[in-house]
Amino acid sequence: MIQYGCPVAVSKPPSATSSPPARAELPRSTRVRFRDGDVDALAEVYDRYARPVWSVAMTVTHADHLAQEAVQEAFLRAWNAAPTYDPDRDLGPWMLTIARYTALDLLRRELRPTRGGHEAEQDNDAVVDPPDLDRAWISWAVQEALRQLSDHEREIVRLSFYEDLTHAQISEQLGLPVGTVKSRSHRAHRRLAELLEHVRDVPEFPPDGNPSGSGSRTHTGTAPRQRRDDA
Amino acid sequence: MNAEPPRGGDAPDEGFVALLAAHLDKRAAGPDESTADETDAAESPYLMAVAEQLSAEPAWSGPPPALRDSILAAARAGKAPAVANSHAVAEVTAETTPETVPDVVPEPAPELEHPSPPGRAWWHPERWFPQLPRMAWAIPTAVVAAAVFTFAVLAVDRALVQQPDGEPFAAAGTTLAPQATATGEIVAEPGGFSITIQPERLPAAAPGSYYAAWLTGPAGKVPIGSFHWRRTGAPIELWSGVDPAAYPTLSITLQAEGDPPTPSTLVVMTADLAP
Numbered sequence: 384m385i386q387y388g389c390p391v392a393v394s395k396p397p398s399a400t401s402s403p404p405a406r407a408e409l410p411r412s413t414r415v416r417f418r419d420g421d422v423d424a425l426a427e428v429y430d431r432y433a434r435p436v437w438s439v440a441m442t443v444t445h446a447d448h449l450a451q452e453a454v455q456e457a458f459l460r461a462w463n464a465a466p467t468y469d470p471d472r473d474l475g476p477w478m479l480t481i482a483r484y485t486a487l488d489l490l491r492r493e494l495r496p497t498r499g500g501h502e503a504e505q506d507n508d509a510v511v512d513p514p515d516l517d518r519a520w521i522s523w524a525v526q527e528a529l530r531q532l533s534d535h536e537r538e539i540v541r542l543s544f545y546e547d548l549t550h551a552q553i554s555e556q557l558g559l560p561v562g563t564v565k566s567r568s569h570r571a572h573r574r575l576a577e578l579l580e581h582v583r584d585v586p587e588f589p590p591d592g593n594p595s596g597s598g599s600r601t602h603t604g605t606a607p608r609q610r611r612d613d614a
Numbered sequence: 615m616n617a618e619p620p621r622g623g624d625a626p627d628e629g630f631v632a633l634l635a636a637h638l639d640k641r642a643a644g645p646d647e648s649t650a651d652e653t654d655a656a657e658s659p660y661l662m663a664v665a666e667q668l669s670a671e672p673a674w675s676g677p678p679p680a681l682r683d684s685i686l687a688a689a690r691a692g693k694a695p696a697v698a699n700s701h702a703v704a705e706v707t708a709e710t711t712p713e714t715v716p717d718v719v720p721e722p723a724p725e726l727e728h729p730s731p732p733g734r735a736w737w738h739p740e741r742w743f744p745q746l747p748r749m750a751w752a753i754p755t756a757v758v759a760a761a762v763f764t765f766a767v768l769a770v771d772r773a774l775v776q777q778p779d780g781e782p783f784a785a786a787g788t789t790l791a792p793q794a795t796a797t798g799e800i801v802a803e804p805g806g807f808s809i810t811i812q813p814e815r816l817p818a819a820a821p822g823s824y825y826a827a828w829l830t831g832p833a834g835k836v837p838i839g840s841f842h843w844r845r846t847g848a849p850i851e852l853w854s855g856v857d858p859a860a861y862p863t864l865s866i867t868l869q870a871e872g873d874p875p876t877p878s879t880l881v882v883m884t885a886d887l888a889p
Contacts, residue, residue, distance in 0.1 A: 422689050429685060434676045441672035445870035445878075446822045454677045458685045494791050494817050494868075494882065518663060525667040543642040544668035550643070572638035575664075576631045583630070583660050 414470035425462055428474065435475075435526035436482040442522040443486035449493060450486070457485040475527070476586065483519050520585050528578035536571035543568060637661040638668075671872075780810075785864060785885035791816055794883055798849075800858050807854040809838060809864070816883065818844040819868065826869045827852050828877055829887075831861030835877060840869070862888040 416424035440453035461481050542548045554561040780799035787794030798811035819825050819842040826840045839852035868880035
């Protein structure tokens with residue numbers, strides 16, 4: 384698994400010394416190349432969105448192997464639908480919608496008796512109520528917020544929440560005075576809260592799973608099922 | 615839809631920001647150092663959800679590094695792999711070039727010539743004991759006869775054993791498992807209530823997940839067992855320490871290993887146990 388701070392393919396989060404743009408959206412030139420079928424642009428899109436897409440996939444499916452499948456399928460769906468993507472729009476909301484519906488599709492497929500069969504994929508008799516709609520969105524928003532923290536802020540948050548360490552234990556682990564850990568922790572939480580101020584604004588996901596509508600792009604239709612002939 | 619802060623130049627909601635920051639401070643400080651108002655979290659599920667998300671493994675992990683290469687290889691190949699073949703695609707290495715990307719649909723294997731009659735080789739008793747052709751069919755016949763005799767004895771034995779009378783019930787799948795059904799029986803035993811359930815067309819729980827059964831009544835919800843259903847066939851036996859008459863709703867949820875042992879929102883089957 385990709386861990387923050389590990390030398391992996393996913394783009395490294397902004398460091399404490401660097402000053403990335405607040406929202407770190409991909410440059411428009413990259414988005415144009417993505418729309419035009421440049422695989423290198425797909426790589427940049429993956430590096431930028433692999434973590435939040437993974438987080439959404441895990442939140443929806445609760446299973447590592449399903450999440451892997453969902454991530455792969457989400458990016459390939461996005462790739463296949465890229466010709467209809469409007470590069471003047473942010474890519475994030477579009478990817479969130481695709482990731483969320485792809486994960487839900489996989490979960491629904493997994494819960495069917497005839498999972499994996501083409502008949503099951505084409506059979507639309509089962510409509511699954513999206514589980515944890517808010518949590519999928521929150522997982523995305525949290526990832527985007529974590530990405531914008533500095534390295535030391537993110538590390539303190541990780542040690543505190545994920546490793547469940549006390550301030551004293553973090554102090555010992557990082558070799559910092561407890562007071563410094565507390566103040567950094569407080570600043571990190573304040574920054575996270577500011578970045579997540581919009582978390583209550585749950586996006587409206589189209590009922591048919593098409594990532595069109597406000598904020599993303601013009602039209603996708605059935606594009607995610609289309610295949611790109613990338614000669 | 616907008617996944618970014620939608621308020622743009624609007625003033626941030628300082629109240630919510632302060633509440634969330636305080637909630638995170640409180641969670642990070644731990645119960646011993648907590649001084650904040652305990653009602654804060656209850657007032658906004660978002661506060662708790664954010665904290666839970668920060669505590670969850672997916673917030674700090676990511677997809678396997680090989681996934682990136684397999685996605686790019688599939689994109690270069692100009693074909694999205696079928697879901698069933700996704701694991702094969704995932705094995706494409708980083709060094710794979712567009713020219714060397716293997717077709718995820720394997721070529722059909724060339725047909726082999728059969729020097730002997732078609733069919734499974736092991737099901738030709740005459741080949742087992744070529745030196746004893748007359749006994750070729752005697753041995754399997756004896757085996758079948760023994761199996762039939764054993765089955766008959768067990769059937770008679772079961773028929774003679776007095777089975778306690780049970781209360782039958784039926785369960786139906788929810789929209790998450792619309793084709794699933796189940797029949798079951800509740801038997802009052804000296805130590806509690808035995809609830810057996812025989813699901814049909816209920817998919818096996820994926821690795822890392824399991825099913826949990828619950829009885830719900832006016833007094834609350836009681837767990838009665840868990841199962842994965844990866845080897846179907848035998849009925850599942852659950853046990854309840856509370857009277858199903860007082861907890862008349864049976865529900866089966868899909869749970870993730872590692873999550874708190876509380877009912878998830880993924881209810882796959884329900885049954886009304888009220889007489």
